[in-house]
Amino acid sequence: DAKTTQPPSMDCAEGRAANLPCNHSTISGNEYVYWYRQIHSQGPQYIIHGLKNNETNEMASLIITEDRKSSTLILPHATLRDTAVYYCIVRVAFGIGNEKLTFGTGTRLTIIP
Amino acid sequence: SQTIHQWPATLVQPVGSPLSLECTVEGTSNPNLYWYRQAAGRGLQLLFYSVGIGQISSEVPQNLSASRPQDRQFILSSKKLLLSDSGFYLCAWRSGQGSSPLHFGNGTRLTVT
Numbered sequence: 084d085a086k087t088t089q090p091p092s093m094d095c096a097e098g099r100a101a102n103l104p105c106n107h108s109t110i111s112g113n114e115y116v117y118w119y120r121q122i123h124s125q126g127p128q129y130i131i132h133g134l135k136n137n138e139t140n141e142m143a144s145l146i147i148t149e150d151r152k153s154s155t156l157i158l159p160h161a162t163l164r165d166t167a168v169y170y171c172i173v174r175v176a177f178g179i180g181n182e183k184l185t186f187g188t189g190t191r192l193t194i195i196p
Numbered sequence: 197s198q199t200i201h202q203w204p205a206t207l208v209q210p211v212g213s214p215l216s217l218e219c220t221v222e223g224t225s226n227p228n229l230y231w232y233r234q235a236a237g238r239g240l241q242l243l244f245y246s247v248g249i250g251q252i253s254s255e256v257p258q259n260l261s262a263s264r265p266q267d268r269q270f271i272l273s274s275k276k277l278l279l280s281d282s283g284f285y286l287c288a289w290r291s292g293q294g295s296s297p298l299h300f301g302n303g304t305r306l307t308v309t
Contacts, residue, residue: 115295126202126286126300134295176295182230182245183255184298 085110085173092191095165101158103190105171108152113175116147118156119186120167127170127186130156166194198223202287202301209308215260215274217304219287222268227289229270230298231262234284243285246270247292282308 088106095101107116117132131138131145133154138145144157158165170189175181202219209215221227231243242255244262252262259278263271270287287301 117297124303124305126288126303129297129299132295132297177228177290177298179247182228182253183242184232184240186240 085114087171087173087187089169089171089188089190091188092193094193094195095158095161096195097163098160101161101165101192101194103156103158103169103171103192104153105156106153107171107173110151110173111175114173115176116145116154117172117174118143118145118169119172120165120169120192121186121189122167128167130169161192161194163194163196165192167192198289198299200287200289200299200301202304204304205302206305207307209277209306211279211308212276215272215277215281215306217272217285217287217306219270219272219301220268221289224268224289224291226267226292228292229264229268230288230290231260231270231272232286232288232300234286234303240286244272277308279308282306 085107115132115134118130119127121127131140131143133145133147147154168189168191170186199222228247230245233241233243244252244254246252246264249264260274285304288298290296290298
């Protein structure tokens, strides 16, 4: 799996958009970008994933640069419940014999009231 | 929509006692099921995964075993717990198709005393 680099921490005002960057300069053509978040003492929560096109769902948007070497997760209207550690993971699609998942250091996002 | 249930949320067990953690998934059929253990911090260790009833793959030989008696039920067991079995255990599922992501339960915090 490609290595990812995320800022260790970020703050965002409640109601504003939170933009979380992730660098993955060694990403391979068949590797996806997955985003998860984890609130203390809870299981990781899947947010969104993509290959090369921008993606949007009810939780967030994922913007992947054209060269795919970096991406940004956007939470459009951050709430206090979005305070969590956010993990950017780059890997090939899961499959038999390829089921391992590794979290890096992540970004601790704090939403400020 | 699909949901995953994992219980109990917390468990304190003495060394040498048996263990049974249960996980069930609703709203999907024939999911791939997983047991992970998360170390302090972020590291996820894949313990077992299953692509069908009665089919269990073990990633790390240790004091634990897994079973899948029904399509959407996954059980993690031990006959005799060790102190080193303490940790945060996560059940997860995915649809097994394409780039579908893992979806995690809320975890079980196991403390072996």
